[in-house]
Amino acid sequence: MKHDMTKLDSIFDKYPKSQESLIAVLQDIQKEFQYLPCEALEKASEILDVPLSKVFSVSTFYNAFSLTPKGDKVIRICVGTACHIRGAKLLQDQFESLLKIKAGETTKDMKFTIEVVSCVGACAMAPVVAVNDKYHGSVKVSKVKKMIKA
């Protein structure tokens, strides 16, 4: 996949060119492309003078970073204790069967990605499903179809 690499330059210009900027730069790249492309990691390693192995280590350590492209809508199903008890697994199954992908995967048309997360800190409204940055509480299996369409 080809990306607009000029955007990368403007990200690198924002931060001092040292290893302290690594996470901030990776966060910005993640925000821009929805994932961390290989070329971006190599460029970050070169410009910030951090070994590529260290860049890779950091980008695989944090869940906030993804090395595979994500869909336009990232559906995050909370499977923390409270959500689990209130049927998060059923929601997950429903999402998976409707979109025909497994958790952690992205649909072929790059529209949806399903992720499972452990607690988003909103246990009172369990089960919680977050679609991009919008949080839905007390989600029922019957609501899942609507959430995908909307």
Next chain:
Amino acid sequence: MIHITINGKVVECKDGEMLLSVIRRERIDVPTLCHHEAVEPSGACRLCTVEVTKPEWDGWCDYVTSCLYPAKDGLIVNTHAPKVNELRKSILDMYLARHPKSLKIKQLAADYGVLATSLETVVDGNNCILCTICTRICDHMGFSAISTVGRGHGKEVAPPLDMAPADCVGCLACAKNCPTDYIEYETGNGRLKIWNKEFEMVACTVCGKTTVTKEFAEHLSQQRDIPFEYFEKCDECHRKELSATMGKIANWEREVRS
């Protein structure tokens, strides 16, 4: 200089020196898997755990990894307290369950009386105990070709982007220092293969034996000021050459004296 007590013996050491180095200097056997003198300690294997206390702690004890615990004046250390042995046993028990094929771990566990694990064995588990000696040594050598990848259960040692690491020169420091022989490499036909990267070896101009990889020899000759020709002779031939020179000097001396 300060004084600490190890197993009842008063020992002199530097303030802030790591306990493990004092213990090793006293020739007390404390097992370790992740320790290497050349690199920063990481406290990953937990086997060097010792009991520490001080008279003013009112009988309270702490269990710390000695490789990361700085010595302070008046510290009382017990390297083989009953509770320490228990701790090491349970750590080895877990290692044995996770890495049943590793001979080194089997040996260590047997030394502590753990002949079989009490936990469920990971059948297809590899031998990597994530001690990170390999990555720390690779950093120390100045290559940083490999690193830990991922986190939690999925954490492993690997080159970046799962490709042959560009920064690797095939020095084998990682493989040779791996305590559990997890890192594999192949040699033969004047080539070396490690981390899915192939290298050409430098051959001895005298006997034809391979010495180091071309990349490593180039790196050392550039960075450490060792002439490249040095690597074109194997250790044995270097030694032969040296003894021949020594013989010449001895003959010459004899001639001068007579």
